[in-house]
Amino acid sequence: MSTNPTMNDVARTAGVALKTVSRFVNGETNINPLLAARIADAIVALGYRRNLAAARIRPGWTSKILGLVISDHANPYYSALTRAIEQTVRARGYLLISASSEEDGPTFDRVVERLLEQRVDGLIVVPPRSPGRPWAQVMPPIPPLVVLDRPSDAADADTILADNAGGSELAVQTLIAGGAHRIAFIGDSLQLYTMRERFAGYKAALTVAGHAVDDALVATDAHSHEDARASVIRLMREGNPDAIFAANNRAAIGSLFAFRELGHRIPMIAFDDFEAAQLAEPPISVVTQNITEMGHLAAERVIDRATGGEKTPTTTVLPTALVLRGSELPDDILIEKV
Structure with a gap:
């Protein structure tokens, strides 16, 4: 996993002041268009992602936060799955942030990006019906990833399915x-x-x-x-x-x-x-x-990866009855x- 680039790196690459990069990243528009373009190019080149959690995380610490993206909060199946994951995550001392894609690819992509901005320690996702961008196009670094219920194109993800x-x-x-x-x-x-x-x-x-x-x-x-x-x-x-x-x-x-x-x-x-x-x-x-086993296994697997455990991707198919x-x-x- 590569070192996360900072705003200082962006400022140095773009040849502008750190304060100008900060204003750009925080959405201010009264910036010289030429400088804004250089900052944007530097962000893409470096793979910079703003760190919304930086203010509350000291160097060397982790966020102790995991992200979950399901398909539909209104579906009882996914509600039960979320509950099972949250129970295991809480017992391990982590906080779970969950959101729904509503089966929409672009919505899924936006939610994933927001969770990555929060520097979550790991992601558990249910791929949406309508595909979004390929995982290969997601800007690194990507934390440990577990895919539930449906397979995905994520090369380094653990996958947990039912028969x-x-x-x-x-x-x-x-x-x-x-x-x-x-x-x-x-x-x-x-x-x-x-x-x-x-x-x-x-x-x-x-x-x-x-x-x-x-x-x-x-x-x-x-x-x-x-x-x-x-x-x-x-x-x-x-x-x-x-x-x-x-x-x-x-x-x-x-x-x-x-x-x-x-x-x-x-x-x-x-x-x-x-x-x-x-x-x-x-x-x-x-x-x-x-569902309880699936949620428990997903949570344990992503935490295990996040804490330095097995890195080889696995696929698990759970039996039905x-x-x-x-x-x-x-x-x-x-x-x-x-």
Whole structure:
């Protein structure tokens, strides 16, 4: 990791006074345009990044701050993940700063840059659906980096994923074993790595069972539970599915709203558990990820790197588990069981 250039370095390279560099860096505009251009060129050449934390960090100390960028604070999955990371970070004596990219690449880039300006000791990020700049274009130095949930192009990052394809394949196999033949896929955009993997598992289970993938039973526009509700109502009216694989918790919640609106339901398994799953009648079967383990592992790994531990990038795929509660079975079997 290279030494961080200072404002003194910028002033020396640009041939201007330190005070002029300070004014430029802090956004003042009443600077001679020629001097401003020289300062800007020097900043790019040196890779200077203003250090907002410098006033409170003595030489040789670290910030004891970690940055986290998730995709959507409103999503219960990411809320739980943030909580797991924060608990581990706090226990190790660090402060966590978290922000959301809202799945937008430029927003993700701006948030990352602000965290780097704060001289965080490490970063944990969930790459957004809409890609921003490549990590190779991020101005160094870059602190230890852990990528969660979806892979990225960061060459030196640790990556922690869940077995999305395997969990989805098992869920759909279970629906087929319960007698389903026309299984609908309700999920978000296939631009998302997790959705592509879950859709791959869905297809694999159908293929093994000798069932063709029917595009009329596939909805990949369920970013919110309202979107999912509309898609399920449309598919149940037009596609005649006999079961649903809900590829995330919002798709599952939207499906429950659709069942209530239509006045009947069909068997369903969801990917990711959610609080209402056990309140439904029958309770919703789910594929679960160990969110606590993922958050704990991410926090420990970034702190280990930040404190001089193993530097070789690793990729970890955590297993998923199928929790059967009854909603994967046809109505008549459920009635017999009751």
